[in-house]
Amino acid sequence: VNVVKVDCDxxxxxxxxxxxxxxxxxxxxxxxxxxxxLVGLRPKNVYETLIERYAYSQ
Structure with a gap:
């Protein structure tokens, strides 16, 4: 998993x-x-589930 932050400004x-x-x-x-x-702040488990959904699938 790679995490990239982009400053929109x-x-x-x-x-x-x-x-x-x-x-x-x-x-x-x-x-x-x-x-x-995902738009807006979500609970940590939402992000964890999202990562798990795609990180282990080919």
């Missing part, structure tokens, strides 16, 4: 490309493609 083109309209926005990519997008 410093990189507005990336934010626009992925349609990030509010923060926090967490996007999960699998095999280089976006597969999940």
């Amino acid at each position: 410093d990189s507005p083109a990336i934010a626009s490309e992925y349609r990030v309209m509010s923060m926090p926005t967490v996007m999960m990519f699998h095999n280089g493609e976006p597969v999940e997008k």
